[in-house]
Amino acid sequence: MLTKEKVLKTINDLPDTFSADEIIERIILLQKIEKGLEQSAKGQTHSTAEAKKKLKKWLK
Numbered sequence: 001m002l003t004k005e006k007v008l009k010t011i012n013d014l015p016d017t018f019s020a021d022e023i024i025e026r027i028i029l030l031q032k033i034e035k036g037l038e039q040s041a042k043g044q045t046h047s048t049a050e051a052k053k054k055l056k057k058w059l060k
């Protein structure tokens with residue numbers, strides 16, 4: 001889950017001028033990273049072999 005502290009750090013890391021799209025993209029990326037970390041902590045991951053099997057039709 002996102003925290004105010006992490007969002008504020010993301011905002012503080014931006015240059016002095018930025019577009020609304022840039023901040024939205026960074027917050028979405030931060031949210032996706034947090035979700036991935038939570039899934040990993042819960043053991044909700046796939047091995048490389050499982051991922052290759054699931055993605056086989058796209059990896060040809």
